Amino acid sequence: MLVTRVSRSSIPRQTTLQFSKAVTSFSQSHTASNSPCLHFAGLPCSQNFSSTSKVGLREYFPESKHHGNVFKTKSSWPHPHYDEVALTKKIAFAHRKPRDLSDRIALSMVRLLRWGTDLATRYKHDVDFPKKVGDANAVTETKPYSMSEQKWLARFIFLESVAGVPGMVAGMLRHLHSIRRLERDNGWIETLIEEAYNERMHLLTFLKMAEPGWFMKIMILGAQGVFFNSMFLSYLISPRTCHRFVGYLEEEAVLTYTLAIQDLEAGKLPKWSDPKFRIPDLAVDYWNIPEGQRTMQDLLLYIRADEAKHREVNHTLGNLNQKKDPNPFVLTYKADVPHPGKGIEYIKPSGWERDEVI
Ligand SMILES: [Fe+2]
Numbered sequence: 512m513l514v515t516r517v518s519r520s521s522i523p524r525q526t527t528l529q530f531s532k533a534v535t536s537f538s539q540s541h542t543a544s545n546s547p548c549l550h551f552a553g554l555p556c557s558q559n560f561s562s563t564s565k566v567g568l569r570e571y572f573p574e575s576k577h578h579g580n581v582f583k584t585k586s587s588w589p590h591p592h593y594d595e596v597a598l599t600k601k602i603a604f605a606h607r608k609p610r611d612l613s614d615r616i617a618l619s620m621v622r623l624l625r626w627g628t629d630l631a632t633r634y635k636h637d638v639d640f641p642k643k644v645g646d647a648n649a650v651t652e653t654k655p656y657s658m659s660e661q662k663w664l665a666r667f668i669f670l671e672s673v674a675g676v677p678g679m680v681a682g683m684l685r686h687l688h689s690i691r692r693l694e695r696d697n698g699w700i701e702t703l704i705e706e707a708y709n710e711r712m713h714l715l716t717f718l719k720m721a722e723p724g725w726f727m728k729i730m731i732l733g734a735q736g737v738f739f740n741s742m743f744l745s746y747l748i749s750p751r752t753c754h755r756f757v758g759y760l761e762e763e764a765v766l767t768y769t770l771a772i773q774d775l776e777a778g779k780l781p782k783w784s785d786p787k788f789r790i791p792d793l794a795v796d797y798w799n800i801p802e803g804q805r806t807m808q809d810l811l812l813y814i815r816a817d818e819a820k821h822r823e824v825n826h827t828l829g830n831l832n833q834k835k836d837p838n839p840f841v842l843t844y845k846a847d848v849p850h851p852g853k854g855i856e857y858i859k860p861s862g863w864e865r866d867e868v869i
């Protein structure tokens with residue numbers, strides 16, 4: 512193995528001086544290579560990412576070596592079917608304009624988080640003032656700065672490690688509220704926990720392609736510590752603002768995956784366009800991706816659709832009465848008219864208004 516890994520257990524034992532030296536050393540090498548610290552295919556960060564078959568993919572958690580006892584666990588929440596055409600026709604970047612102070616606070620917090628994510632993943636643009644959620648023409652006027660497969664993966668991994676937090680916090684708090692107050696939850700918990708599960712599947716998929724370096728692992732650790740506690744306290748104070756916040760966060764996620772897909776279509780990510788490139792079996796199983804539709808572009812389309820679904824769900828939940836209203840995504844509807852559901856057939860980018868679903 513060409514990569515020298517820092518074992519998890521050794522990090523706490525490092526002295527402050529050693530840590531300081533390591534940071535200085537990282538900073539110098541990082542500036543020189545301008546590459547996020549991810550280990551790909553057993554190669555050091557400075558080398559090219561190889562994406563050819565098994566040899567080219569270094570899994571962060573390879574399959575079990577216990578021959579004869581290998582087993583697969585069934586997905587706790589089987590993924591709904593996504594129509595191939597709908598993945599491209601019905602999913603696009605969109606923005607819900609803030610309508611009150613709560614919305615504006617939520618959008619400001621997402622912009623702060625976006626700044627932190629750009630810093631952590633060294634995401635740059637060719638323009639001085641890149642477009643963000645809420646800006647006009649956010650997709651067409653934002654040009655990612657020479658993003659490579661490595662840099663996109665670093666961004667995806669950091670983004671997904673954060674994205675898996677809010678659903679779990681919200682679901683946990685609503686669960687605790689229900690058993691503490693001896694009240695029904697109105698069907699919100701399952702959708703929220705399912706969202707967290709789905710985000711974790713995104714993360715596991717990308718971890719099948721690359722192993723984060725120790726710097727990224729520390730960033731993820733710190734981000735989760737701050738984000739979990741912030742979400743916990745914020746959700747106790749204003750769950751509605753938190754759902755709006757997640758809605759805006761998902762708008763950013765849709766924007767990120769849209770830009771990555773554009774790079775792929777423009778031929779800027781040749782390792783992922785290589786016909787020999789295989790997406791992880793884990794992804795094929797989870798999304799039930801049909802044969803002939805298992806390219807990296809297809810995978811990103813599936814993940815982007817998931818993010819668009821989270822955007823719809825959270826903007827909708829942010830429109831509802833948090834204590835009384837049922838979760839419209841688990842209701843059974845009588846007529847065959849557009850309505851909230853698990854799939855993307857009737858997806859609504861800015862969420863369903865309360866009077867449309869209650
Ligand atoms: Fe995600």
Ligand SMILES: [Fe+2]
Nearest residue numbers: 674761818821
């Ligand atoms: Fe998401």
